[in-house]
Amino acid sequence: MQNMEHKDYKRVIDDRWSFRNANTKEYTHCYHSYPAMMIPQIARALITEYRPSGRLKLIFDPYVGSGTTLVEACIAGIKSIGTDLNPLARLLSRVKCTTYNEREIIDELSEIQSRLLFFQESMVRDCSFEHISNYSFWYSKDSLIKLSYLSQLIDEYSSSFNKDFFKVALSEVVREASYTRNGEFKRFRMKEEAISSFHPDVFGLFERKVQRNICGLQLFNKVTGLCNDTHVYDFNTTEAIPSDIICDGDVDMVVTSPPYGDSRTTVSYGQFSRWANEWFRFENAATLDNLLMGGKKTKTKNFDTISISEQLNEIGQRDEKRYLEVVSFLNDYSTSIANIAKSVRKGGVVCYVVGDRRVKNVQIPLDFFTAEMFEKHGFKHNITIVREIPNKRMPSKSSPTNIAGNHVETMSNEFIVILNKVE
Numbered sequence: 001m002q003n004m005e006h007k008d009y010k011r012v013i014d015d016r017w018s019f020r021n022a023n024t025k026e027y028t029h030c031y032h033s034y035p036a037m038m039i040p041q042i043a044r045a046l047i048t049e050y051r052p053s054g055r056l057k058l059i060f061d062p063y064v065g066s067g068t069t070l071v072e073a074c075i076a077g078i079k080s081i082g083t084d085l086n087p088l089a090r091l092l093s094r095v096k097c098t099t100y101n102e103r104e105i106i107d108e109l110s111e112i113q114s115r116l117l118f119f120q121e122s123m124v125r126d127c128s129f130e131h132i133s134n135y136s137f138w139y140s141k142d143s144l145i146k147l148s149y150l151s152q153l154i155d156e157y158s159s160s161f162n163k164d165f166f167k168v169a170l171s172e173v174v175r176e177a178s179y180t181r182n183g184e185f186k187r188f189r190m191k192e193e194a195i196s197s198f199h200p201d202v203f204g205l206f207e208r209k210v211q212r213n214i215c216g217l218q219l220f221n222k223v224t225g226l227c228n229d230t231h232v233y234d235f236n237t238t239e240a241i242p243s244d245i246i247c248d249g250d251v252d253m254v255v256t257s258p259p260y261g262d263s264r265t266t267v268s269y270g271q272f273s274r275w276a277n278e279w280f281r282f283e284n285a286a287t288l289d290n291l292l293m294g295g296k297k298t299k300t301k302n303f304d305t306i307s308i309s310e311q312l313n314e315i316g317q318r319d320e321k322r323y324l325e326v327v328s329f330l331n332d333y334s335t336s337i338a339n340i341a342k343s344v345r346k347g348g349v350v351c352y353v354v355g356d357r358r359v360k361n362v363q364i365p366l367d368f369f370t371a372e373m374f375e376k377h378g379f380k381h382n383i384t385i386v387r388e389i390p391n392k393r394m395p396s397k398s399s400p401t402n403i404a405g406n407h408v409e410t411m412s413n414e415f416i417v418i419l420n421k422v423e
């Protein structure tokens with residue numbers, strides 16, 4: 001362990017938290033990729049090592065994403081609530097925390113597989129793809145027809161309770177069978193040469209993903225038993241948290257990884273999820289990124305900060321537009337912190353895994369800002385653990401201009417900010 005100086009919010013580099021050789025795809029964590037996923041080992045270690053003293057009955061993840069925290073809460077036998085504006089995130093979180101009956105799933109997969117053997121185009125009932133924007137630009141006709149057939153078989157051969165399990169596997173195939181470039185979260189189309197030799201095995205991909213997910217489910221079912229108290233909602237953390245879902249002081253522990261900037265200039269959750277959100281006709285598929293934190297541009301700063309004021313001034317001097325983008329995000333972020341702070345009981349703990357980003361060559365220490373905002377709402381900073389990001393789980397570079405290949409350095413360390421609500 002080694003200290004990194006800061007006058008108010010102590011950072012401690014702790015190599016243990018890098019989890020270099022850990023299997024991050026254990027249990028249902030293997031189901032589906034998602035941008036900027038939290039490593040399950042972090043949620044697990046936080047729940048074990050930083051749990052609040054006294055009651056630990058409810059864990060809250062206000063940016064649930066693919067549900068990493070909820071799965072770990074489930075495994076620890078603790079009730080959890082998650083929220084996310086992205087319908088795909090909610091689907092993943094729910095499915096990853098559901099103890100489906102393995103036997104039923106295996107039997108239903110066999111039924112589907114036996115139908116796939118005799119596939120003919122004429123069997124596909126729904127060949128209208130109008131709900132998928134620009135569908136012939138993004139898919140071959142062969143892929144669209146086969147994806148539609150998979151949807152049809154899921155509808156016919158899985159029970160209503162099990163359908164979502166299969167939809168999660170299909171969701172990944174919908175993305176992988178498209179002409180989107182590998183390794184990008186944004187929607188960049190492959191080059192023409194690559195498209196001419198791209199013939200995805202749509203059925204094979206689906207079968208392999210279902211089989212992989214069944215293995216994850218079997219392990220998950222072993223460790224969770226049937227005790228499962230997980231709830232996923234779609235409220236916006238920048239608006240008040242609905243009191244019929246969480247009352248002030250209900251939450252014992254928050255374990256989360258929020259976005260570290262708006263979707264356009266950092267990670268585009270909406271673009272990544274658009275394939276599945278459109279395929280399943282989920283709401284706001286095309287506009288999601290504008291609804292997420294920082295999606296609406298504001299012209300004024302609604303918060304006071306000491307911890308990052310120099311950095312904000314510096315960015316403002318270099319580029320007014322970029323300054324307003326950062327401020328728009330921080331306006332939403334600080335409002336959401338005020339809401340989340342209220343939901344936590346006295347003595348409760350919040351753990352935020354955040355990244356620093358660089359804008360106009362200025363590093364913005366979001367960990368200091370997070371600690372400062374929580375301290376305005378009755379919390380005391382405990383520690384900030386600094387971990388290196390060993391795997392490329394998210395692009396270390398991002399393209400604010402939306403031009404492929406036009407990259408700037410954004411982050412390589414993660415900061416786990418831990419605060420306690422003052423008794």
Ligand SMILES: C[S@@+](CC[C@H](N)C(=O)[O-])C[C@H]1O[C@@H](n2cnc3c(N)ncnc32)[C@H](O)[C@@H]1O
Binds near residue numbers: 064084
């Ligand atoms: C870094 S990801 C969470 C990843 C998650 N920890 C995991 O392991 O998959 C941040 C999430 O915040 C969600 N989000 C952004 N703004 C939001 C808001 N205002 N209210 C609720 N969720 C929001 C995004 O849709 C995204 O899924």
